[in-house]
Amino acid sequence: MTITAPTWTPDTGASRSVALEVLLNGPLSRSEIARRLDLSPGSLTRLSAPLIESGLLVETGELTEGRTGRPSRPLDVVSGSRHFVGMKLMADRVQGVTTDLRANVIATDMVEFGSRDPGTVADAIAVLAERLSRDVPPVTALGVGLGGRIADNSRVASAAFLEWEDVPLVEMIEQRTGISTVIENDVVAFTEAEHWFGYGRGLDRFAVITLGAGVGYGLVIHDGIVADDDAGIGLIGHWPLDPYGPLCPAGHRGCARSVLTQEAIVHEVGTALGRDVSYDEALTLAAAGEPAARRVVDDAGRGLGRLLAAVANLTMPERIVLGGEGVRLVEVAREAIDQGIAADRDPRAKTLDLIATPGDNLEWCRGAAVIAIQTYVLGTHAGSAGS
Numbered sequence: 417m418t419i420t421a422p423t424w425t426p427d428t429g430a431s432r433s434v435a436l437e438v439l440l441n442g443p444l445s446r447s448e449i450a451r452r453l454d455l456s457p458g459s460l461t462r463l464s465a466p467l468i469e470s471g472l473l474v475e476t477g478e479l480t481e482g483r484t485g486r487p488s489r490p491l492d493v494v495s496g497s498r499h500f501v502g503m504k505l506m507a508d509r510v511q512g513v514t515t516d517l518r519a520n521v522i523a524t525d526m527v528e529f530g531s532r533d534p535g536t537v538a539d540a541i542a543v544l545a546e547r548l549s550r551d552v553p554p555v556t557a558l559g560v561g562l563g564g565r566i567a568d569n570s571r572v573a574s575a576a577f578l579e580w581e582d583v584p585l586v587e588m589i590e591q592r593t594g595i596s597t598v599i600e601n602d603v604v605a606f607t608e609a610e611h612w613f614g615y616g617r618g619l620d621r622f623a624v625i626t627l628g629a630g631v632g633y634g635l636v637i638h639d640g641i642v643a644d645d646d647a648g649i650g651l652i653g654h655w656p657l658d659p660y661g662p663l664c665p666a667g668h669r670g671c672a673r674s675v676l677t678q679e680a681i682v683h684e685v686g687t688a689l690g691r692d693v694s695y696d697e698a699l700t701l702a703a704a705g706e707p708a709a710r711r712v713v714d715d716a717g718r719g720l721g722r723l724l725a726a727v728a729n730l731t732m733p734e735r736i737v738l739g740g741e742g743v744r745l746v747e748v749a750r751e752a753i754d755q756g757i758a759a760d761r762d763p764r765a766k767t768l769d770l771i772a773t774p775g776d777n778l779e780w781c782r783g784a785a786v787i788a789i790q791t792y793v794l795g796t797h798a799g800s801a802g803s
Contacts (some may be wrong), residue, residue: 430455431463435472435493436793439517440612443476443492464491471497493517498792499552501545501595502785504602504777505562507532507577510540513781514548514555519613519789521782523548534583542592549595558595559788560585561602561780563630565648569598569791574648577629598791601648605783606739607634607641612786615737615771623733625652625723626740629679631672635731653677655726657719675719678742684712699748717749721756728768729761735769743775 433453438444444452450460467473468491475489495516502519503512508530514523525547529540541560549555564575570586572578589597600608607616607624616622616636626632633652635642653673654666661670662680674680678695685698688708693701702713724736738746746753757768773779790796 430459431467432793434460434463435467438473438491439493439793440617443490445490449491495520498556499549499554500785500788500792501548501555501558502605502781502783502788503541503544503558503560504780504784505537505541505560505578510537510544510560511777511781512544512548513778513785514552515782515785515789517789519609519782519786521778523551524778524781532578532580534580534585534588537578538585538588538592541589545589545593545595555595557788557792558589558593558597559605559784559786559791560589560597560599561605561784561787562599563602563648563650565645566599566601569600569787569796572599596788596791598787600784600787601643602780602783603632603634604641604643604647605787606632606780607636607783608790609779609783609786610634610737610739611636611639611641612790615735615773619734621731621733622735622737623727623731624737624739625720625727627676627678627720627738627742627745628740629677631676631723632740633727635733637731652723655723657722658715661715661719670719672719672723675716676723676742676745681712681716681742681745684715685709688712695742696744699744703748713745713749714752716745717752718756718759720745720749721753721758722760723756724753724768724770725757725760728757728765735771737771737773739773739775739779741775741777743772746770746772 437449437452446460450457464473471494473491474494476492495518498517500515501512502515503510509526509528511526513521515521525544527540527544529536545558562575563577565573567573572580572583572585574581585599586597603626606626610616610624621637624634630650631653654668655672656670657672657675658670662674663669664671664674681698682693682695686693698709699713701709
């Protein structure tokens with residue numbers, strides 16, 4: 417199975433800068449683009465003409481500019497001119513989305529696999545790519561996000577949940593699909609999605625915390641993600657929150673991983689109740705006032721508040737975005753979270769700007785698609801220099 421992708425990409429230098437400015441901030445008048453990029457009107461016309469001819473940019477409806485009153489036809493990206501696939505790789509399945517150039521989700525699907533053998537997983541990814549590509553023009557690029565350490569956006573250096581070490585996943589996928597592919601740590605991908613098209617768009621600095629099977633952390637400063645070879649280890653999971661808390665698998669008492677993960681909360685609530693519970697049931701019981709569940713969830717909430725305070729005190733973000741499949745904790749334990757923040761934050765400090773995302777797997781998939789979009793537009797994705 418081979419799916420042919422368009423070969424045209426934005427040119428390097430000023431032409432690419434025009435395309436990127438319009439992609440992230442359009443529609444924009446020509447005078448505004450020229451001002452932002454310090455270009456003369458003639459230079460902008462020369463640079464934008466091939467982008468319009470290629471179908472990447474389009475002139476939109478007329479508007480009147482400033483004091484001059486002159487009509488202008490702003491430029492915008494034709495978001496449907498390119499399509500991308502983003503996938504979230506899990507222990508027994510891979511979920512994916514098709515998006516346009518601005519990461520708007522067009523279609524979703526999922527494929528399960530019975531073996532974690534890399535070849536079997538790559539086959540499942542190829543099947544999913546074919547399904548997601550059926551109803552759109554040729555896919556430009558494919559991105560895959562997973563919890564683990566990534567080398568050169570092409571190899572899985574390690575992924576404990578799959579029991580993988582040094583797997584050339586990009587090569588395996590491209591051999592099966594013919595689609596240009598990039599892989600990335602899922603938290604890095606999630607952060608980049610918020611950076612380009614989400615709640616971090618236009619901010620000088622913001623942080624991301626994800627809750628779920630693990631605890632993830634992302635940071636963007638001066639329009640660039642902070643990442644290096646340690647991305648994927650889950651270092652924030654070792655952050656101490658409660659000196660009397662439970663032990664994590666690494667032997668740390670009361671660290672973020674032992675307090676905030678879905679597994680930790682489910683274990684504590686289930687032990688207190690003497691029966692198995694799901695994560696959603698544990699939170700629902702807490703919301704309904706069941707004493708044991710309420711205590712565990714509030715302890716987790718105070719721990720999350722302390723973690724938020726630490727992130728804010730150390731990096732001073734304009735906003736903290738919370739996501740991941742365990743993010744419902746923010747809603748159910750909000751009062752306890754505020755208590756945890758207050759315990760470790762100077763009362764003179766500004767109130768934290770906290771935003772919680774919906775918390776479904778499509779967020780992870782969309783993040784992987786954004787990595788593919790960045791690679792297409794920039795030639796490499798925005799965080800690759802440090803990842």
